[in-house]
Amino acid sequence: MPSNLYDLTLHEAHELLAGRQVSSQELTQAILDRVEQVEPRIKAYVTVTEEIAMQQAREADEAIALGEKNPLAGVPMQLKDNMCTRGVHTTCSSRMLENFVPPYNATVVERLRAGLAVVVGKGNMDEFAMGSSTENSAFFPTHNPWDLERVPGGSSGGPAAAVAAGECIYAIGSDTGGSIRQPAALCGIVGMKPTYGLVSRYGLVAFASSLDQIGPLTKDVTDSALVLSAIAGHDPRDSTSIPQGAKDYTKALTGDIRGLKIGVPKEYYGEGIDPQVADTLRRALEKLEELGASVEETSLPHTRYALAVYYILAPSEASANLARYDGVRYGYSSQEDGSMWEAMERTKQHGFGPEVKRRIMLGTYALSAGYYDAYYLKAQKVRTLISREFQEAFQKYDVLITPTSPTVAFNLGAKVEDPVQMYLNDICTIPVNIAGIPAMSLPAGFVDGLPVGMQIMAKPLAEETMLRVAYAYEKATEWHKMRPEL
Amino acid sequence: MPETKKYETVIGLEVHAQLLTKSKMFCSCPADYIQGSPNSVVCPVCLAMPGVLPVINRRAVEYVIMTGLALNSTISQDTQFHRKNYPYPDLVKGYQISQYDVPIAVGGWLTIDVDGEQKKVGITRVHLEEDVAKLQHIHDAQGESYSLVDVNRAGIPLMETVSEPDMRSPEEARQYLENLRAILQYLGVSTGNMEDGSFRCDANISIRPVNSTELFTRTEIKNMNSFRAVYRALEYEVERQIKVVEEGGRVVQETRGWVEERGVTVSQRTKESAHDYRYFSEPDLPPLSISREWVKEVKAGLPELPGARRDRFVAEYGLSLYDASLLITSKSTADFFENGLRAKDTKPVEVTTKAKAIANWMLGDMTGLLNASGVELGNARITPQGLREFTDLIEAGTINGPAAKAVFEEMFKSGKGAMIIAEEQGLTQISDAGLLDEAVAEVLQRNPQAVQDFLGGKETAVKFLVGQVMKETRGRANPAMISKILLENLGTELNG
Numbered sequence: 001m002p003s004n005l006y007d008l009t010l011h012e013a014h015e016l017l018a019g020r021q022v023s024s025q026e027l028t029q030a031i032l033d034r035v036e037q038v039e040p041r042i043k044a045y046v047t048v049t050e051e052i053a054m055q056q057a058r059e060a061d062e063a064i065a066l067g068e069k070n071p072l073a074g075v076p077m078q079l080k081d082n083m084c085t086r087g088v089h090t091t092c093s094s095r096m097l098e099n100f101v102p103p104y105n106a107t108v109v110e111r112l113r114a115g116l117a118v119v120v121g122k123g124n125m126d127e128f129a130m131g132s133s134t135e136n137s138a139f140f141p142t143h144n145p146w147d148l149e150r151v152p153g154g155s156s157g158g159p160a161a162a163v164a165a166g167e168c169i170y171a172i173g174s175d176t177g178g179s180i181r182q183p184a185a186l187c188g189i190v191g192m193k194p195t196y197g198l199v200s201r202y203g204l205v206a207f208a209s210s211l212d213q214i215g216p217l218t219k220d221v222t223d224s225a226l227v228l229s230a231i232a233g234h235d236p237r238d239s240t241s242i243p244q245g246a247k248d249y250t251k252a253l254t255g256d257i258r259g260l261k262i263g264v265p266k267e268y269y270g271e272g273i274d275p276q277v278a279d280t281l282r283r284a285l286e287k288l289e290e291l292g293a294s295v296e297e298t299s300l301p302h303t304r305y306a307l308a309v310y311y312i313l314a315p316s317e318a319s320a321n322l323a324r325y326d327g328v329r330y331g332y333s334s335q336e337d338g339s340m341w342e343a344m345e346r347t348k349q350h351g352f353g354p355e356v357k358r359r360i361m362l363g364t365y366a367l368s369a370g371y372y373d374a375y376y377l378k379a380q381k382v383r384t385l386i387s388r389e390f391q392e393a394f395q396k397y398d399v400l401i402t403p404t405s406p407t408v409a410f411n412l413g414a415k416v417e418d419p420v421q422m423y424l425n426d427i428c429t430i431p432v433n434i435a436g437i438p439a440m441s442l443p444a445g446f447v448d449g450l451p452v453g454m455q456i457m458a459k460p461l462a463e464e465t466m467l468r469v470a471y472a473y474e475k476a477t478e479w480h481k482m483r484p485e486l
Numbered sequence: 487m488p489e490t491k492k493y494e495t496v497i498g499l500e501v502h503a504q505l506l507t508k509s510k511m512f513c514s515c516p517a518d519y520i521q522g523s524p525n526s527v528v529c530p531v532c533l534a535m536p537g538v539l540p541v542i543n544r545r546a547v548e549y550v551i552m553t554g555l556a557l558n559s560t561i562s563q564d565t566q567f568h569r570k571n572y573p574y575p576d577l578v579k580g581y582q583i584s585q586y587d588v589p590i591a592v593g594g595w596l597t598i599d600v601d602g603e604q605k606k607v608g609i610t611r612v613h614l615e616e617d618v619a620k621l622q623h624i625h626d627a628q629g630e631s632y633s634l635v636d637v638n639r640a641g642i643p644l645m646e647t648v649s650e651p652d653m654r655s656p657e658e659a660r661q662y663l664e665n666l667r668a669i670l671q672y673l674g675v676s677t678g679n680m681e682d683g684s685f686r687c688d689a690n691i692s693i694r695p696v697n698s699t700e701l702f703t704r705t706e707i708k709n710m711n712s713f714r715a716v717y718r719a720l721e722y723e724v725e726r727q728i729k730v731v732e733e734g735g736r737v738v739q740e741t742r743g744w745v746e747e748r749g750v751t752v753s754q755r756t757k758e759s760a761h762d763y764r765y766f767s768e769p770d771l772p773p774l775s776i777s778r779e780w781v782k783e784v785k786a787g788l789p790e791l792p793g794a795r796r797d798r799f800v801a802e803y804g805l806s807l808y809d810a811s812l813l814i815t816s817k818s819t820a821d822f823f824e825n826g827l828r829a830k831d832t833k834p835v836e837v838t839t840k841a842k843a844i845a846n847w848m849l850g851d852m853t854g855l856l857n858a859s860g861v862e863l864g865n866a867r868i869t870p871q872g873l874r875e876f877t878d879l880i881e882a883g884t885i886n887g888p889a890a891k892a893v894f895e896e897m898f899k900s901g902k903g904a905m906i907i908a909e910e911q912g913l914t915q916i917s918d919a920g921l922l923d924e925a926v927a928e929v930l931q932r933n934p935q936a937v938q939d940f941l942g943g944k945e946t947a948v949k950f951l952v953g954q955v956m957k958e959t960r961g962r963a964n965p966a967m968i969s970k971i972l973l974e975n976l977g978t979e980l981n982g
Contacts, residue, residue: 084536090536090537092536102535102537103535104530104535201537201539202538203538204537205536205537206536206537208769209769209770236541237541239539239540239770239772240769240770240772317769319571319764320569320579320580320764322580323573323580323581324534324578324579326575328575328578329534329578329637340575340632344575364764367764367765368764369762376766
């Protein structure tokens with residue numbers, strides 16, 4: 001066990017709470033103290049709900065005293081600020097929703113609270129989850145705990161940095177093109193994007209509905225399996241949710257990967273990938289081979305089109321999803337003089353940041369009469385090809401392994417002027433969302449003192465296979481135990 | 487008008503009907519929104535709050551399947567919802583969840599009567615979408631202008647039925663609309679009420695030279711809030727388009743609004759300023775499969791439809807085709823008729839007589855009274871049972887013709903039973919020979935001239951004398967008996 005309470009994993013914390021060695025109130029207070037200590041440097045939180053957290057901790061302590069065994073009970077965590085929380089601000093790090101207080105909880109929040117999770121606050125993010133560095137937050141950027149001059153990745157940069165810095169035990173993020181996995185990689189933690197439809201999207205503020213998926217950001221693989229077990233499962237309020245009941249994913253954590261077939265798609269190791277990152281991944285693959293898996297190079301030629309497909313489909317869906325912010329019913333509303341139409345236009349003009357506007361325009365264009373066939377329809381067709389290519393690959397391999405991010409964390413401000421450079425951060429993660437398959441990132445080494453993430457992809461609903469590989473690798477390495485000095 | 491012979495009118499209709507489901511289209515809010523104060527029948531989903539998701543109302547889909555089957559459409563096996571994007575403050579999500587290239591029902595037809603011939607009007611499609619919120623534009627006494635939004639109506643299931651451009655006159659359009667409404671009412675899927683906006687009609691209309699088969703530039707007419715408005719607007723638009731062409735101009739493709747007070751259509755939006763709806767498949771709703779078993783089940787449960795009911799009224803009750811057609815147009819009228827007829831046991835040989843009597847009173851006096859009072863049949867005080875008792879009393883001779891009208895009016899006004907009214911007002915028929923003898927004697931004594939005329943061979947004098955007896959008895963005398971007694975008396979004088 002680590003010496004600081006804030007360094008505990010979820011399963012370690014649960015053990016201490018269940019053994020009555022520590023109370024939820026003590027643990028929650030330790031986290032709040034840690035937030036106070038490092039938050040001025042990290043800026044991982046948009047909102048800290050101190051009082052609510054302590055109240056929830058008291059309730060958890062009472063329940064634990066009465067025999068509550070839920071692994072989430074009493075453990076403080078953070079929610080990305082695009083998950084609706086009843087009575088607590090949900091901003092999406094946007095001026096548009098700066099004062100928005102939802103009257104309802106997201107399904108994922110209901111499930112966490114049913115397990116008596118303690119919500120410490122809401123995590124900073126790129127505005128409406130659009131970005132790869134958390135620099136698109138309308139409020140402030142988040143800093144990488146491993147190097148405060150660098151970005152934590154994004155869009156779930158707040159949650160990833162908070163977990164890495166001990167500002168929460170674990171966090172819940174959302175991933176549309178890599179927004180859980182890429183920041184997890186850049187902050188040296190574990191991040192999972194489950195199969196599309198495994199976790200209910202009800203109450204997750206929509207960015208691109210056919211790609212968005214909620215998942216855990218945790219300190220290790222066991223925690224990832226624990227949190228997934230709590231939040232996965234069918235929800236009648238989300239029609240895209242897979243009709244499948246809850247599952248205990250920790251059963252997959254056997255540590256045994258003998259005979260498992262690993263495919264290594266070469267497209268993820270070449271052009272555009274930092275050679276040192278690629279080398280780090282090769283060493284990780286050697287380790288997996290040592291553990292009894294077979295490793296074979298393969299090819300996914302359509303991967304190169306995934307980024308283009310993504311930047312047509314995601315903005316198209318976003319252009320519709322963000323049309324509701326007209327300042328009439330909630331959120332920011334321009335109150336200057338003028339007509340109804342002028343007020344609605346000004347609301348969008350002032351309420352949205354530049355990246356959000358860029359994507360709304362991209363999407364509107366791609367769906368327009370005369371361009372629809374060339375862009376949106378074409379992208380849908382290529383999406384099918386990419387999915388098919390993955391299906392074929394998974395007939396041969398149990399998992400595919402790639403780097404999560406082409407580089408380690410880059411400097412704040414380095415890419416803000418060049419959207420395309422920024423978009424290229426997600427070339428390894430985007431194909432996964434396009435195909436709707438599950439993938440996770442876990443620590444696999446360091447380059448220049450900065451964490452490198454290994455991405456494991458599996459076929460739809462094969463989270464257990466993915467977790468099994470991740471757990472075996474984690475058991476054989478020490479990367480996940482590294483903590484940044486703060 | 488000589489011009490109308492040169493041109494043929496081409497009309498297609500788009501009808502939006504709110505469906506009578508318990509809950510809204512994509513959330514569990516009650517669909518009965520009209521009772522609620524503004525913005526009270528709402529939830530995060532129909533308010534389009536961030537993060538909410540739609541869930542399809544199965545019953546609404548079933549209602550469209552029912553309608554599709556009644557309109558002889560093909561029910562799609564795989565259907566899908568799309569997002570129709572356009573900005574408007576009454577469209578809370580900024581897009582409407584609607585259907586695009588795969589509607590629930592495709593093709594089909596509905597029949598109308600044209601000069602006694604049955605004509606099929608083609609159905610293009612029937613699809614499902616959601617209604618929008620309601621805007622209220624306020625110009626207050628201080629000169630301030632602002633708009634208010636009531637979200638109660640947002641998310642009410644809306645079924646759109648699109649016809650082929652198969653109608654050739656405003657009259658055909660009116661019939662199509664009436665028949666479609668009757669079908670929806672018979673299915674129980676819509677109230678069909680145009681006045682409160684739960685049944686709305688937009689029309690596409692163009693003219694073309696007679697004998698042409700081409701489609702010419704059309705206009706779309708909106709804002710027609712009654713059957714009469716549809717008819718008037720289309721009549722106006724035909725003449726307007728003819729005038730434009732006759733004067734050497736060209737009809738412009740545009741949306742025009744019907745202005746009821748002025749009786750004209752005015753341009754609202756030209757083609758150039760039309761929205762690009764940027765349809766794309768709704769990612770929050772997976773494609774919807776409609777199993778053949780489901781369709782079979784729905785088909786088996788379909789109620790009797792207007793056409794079948796009309797034919798049955800003719801065959802079973804001996805009504806004329808014309809009367810039957812009038813009765814079935816509205817389900818409540820047909821139900822009233824049939825409930826009246828069945829209110830008492832009727833011998834098979836009497837069915838036609840009884841049916842004819844009930845139908846006559848309904849299509850005559852009752853229709854007149856309903857129209858004059860503006861009361862809906864459903865809210866009328868008179869009941870089917872009451873009407874049946876009434877016609878039975880006439881048949882039995884208890885109430886005679888002239889008195890019947892007064893009794894009926896009172897039944898309509900007060901809802902009291904016919905017998906009670908007749909007794910209260912002394913309107914029962916006098917068939918008592920003793921009483922009638924007295925009245926006849928009195929009349930004969932007072933009208934010696936008429937008696938002389940009759941004796942002199944002028945037979946029409948009897949009519950006059952019968953009238954006098956009726957007058958004497960305030961219309962209550964049994965006319966057949968008066969004639970008999972009169973002739974007996976006169977015969978005695980003749981022979982004596």
